[in-house]
Amino acid sequence: MKPVYFPVHPALQAFVSHIMVVDVRLDGPAYSRLAPFPPTPQNCLNFYPGDVTRSRQGQHAFHDLPACTIVGPQTTKVDLAMGPRHRFVSVAFQPGGLFRLLRLPLHELRDAPLNGADLLGPELREVSEKLQAATQPQALKNIVEAYLLRKMSPAATSPFERAIKLLLSGNPAYAIDDIAALACLSNRQFERKSHDVLGYSPKFFARLVRFSKAYRLKVNQPQASWTTISHRSGYYDQMHLIRDFKAFTATTPKLLALEMLNSPLKIQAGPRL
The missing domain is CATH 1.10.10.60 (Homeodomain-like)
Structure with missing residues (x-):
């Protein structure tokens, strides 16, 4: 099965790009084939309601990922090893979306996938249990979306969030100085806010x-x-x-x-x- 990409509720679209669902049975010995994941500028909230997914960074040993994993700023490649029944629900955030959910400086989460329940509370464990019982991609998406609607109250995007999307476009015509000005910040303020909201310098x-x-x-x-x-x-x-x-x-x-x-x-x- 190919990944299914779902658009999100209008109230979430300023902060969430999409929700992706994968539900597949893999051939061959369990955990024998690796999926490489190079760094990406997109932060995620990942749920694994199927077999345990294992992860390693660089030459470190594999470890089991929590049923709900927060993936913040990433600067190195990660390899994933999956069991025969791989079920995966991923919330892909817009720039600044994960910061809005956690209200934590993202530079503190760099290259450190975390247990979502530790940061977001026991409600996430209830979400994980519901996902384990669900059978259809649409149902998996609906469960996660309902949680996000409870946690992320509608709000207007900030000038910083609007400006940073110009960096996300990859257009070299946009200089950092100009983007900082669009964010209504000095260059130093823009740099400091980027470290908190994105986890990196601009x-x-x-x-x-x-x-x-x-x-x-x-x-x-x-x-x-x-x-x-x-x-x-x-x-x-x-x-x-x-x-x-x-x-x-x-x-x-x-x-x-x-x-x-x-x-x-x-x-x-x-x-x-």
């Missing part, structure tokens, strides 16, 4: 957006050359792209593409930025 966030666009293009268009992808992603040249791939994944574009090709699930094509 320049690092823009770099991560560009890198994410490059590897998603390769997933969606595997026949495209890396030279073509580097130009379409906003890199000066292919060497510029290779440096970012080594920094964010500790490997080369070619080797990462092979890992993705052998992945049991091709959901790296998301996030839908």
Whole structure:
């Protein structure tokens, strides 16, 4: 089964991009095939109501992910190993959406997936139990969406949130100084707020957006050359792209593409930025 992408209730659209549902039975020995997940600028709230999903960062050992996992700012590649029945419900936030939910400085969560129930309370355990009993993708989405509607009261987006979406567009015509001005902040204030709301500096966030666009293009268009992808992603040249791939994944574009090709699930094509 391919991932199913659901739009969210209008009251959530300023803060949540979409909800993705995967429900699939995987062939072969359990936890034998890995799915690589390079860094992405999109924060997520992930539910695993099926078999336990295991995760590792770099060369560290695998560990079991909580039934509900908060994925904040990410700067390194993560590998996931999945059981035979892989069920996955992912809430993909707009920039600033996870900050609105948690009200915690996101730079404190960098590269540290956390148990959602520890930060958001016992209600999340009830959500996880309902997801385990649900059978249809629409029902899984509805359960999570109802929780978000209770937790995230409707509110207008801030000038900062509107401005940061220009960085998310990856358009090089937007200079950081101009975006800070649109956010009604000085450069120093914009930098400080970015660390709290996004988990990174504005320049690092823009770099991560560009890198994410490059590897998603390769997933969606595997026949495209890396030279073509580097130009379409906003890199000066292919060497510029290779440096970012080594920094964010500790490997080369070619080797990462092979890992993705052998992945049991091709959901790296998301996030839908």
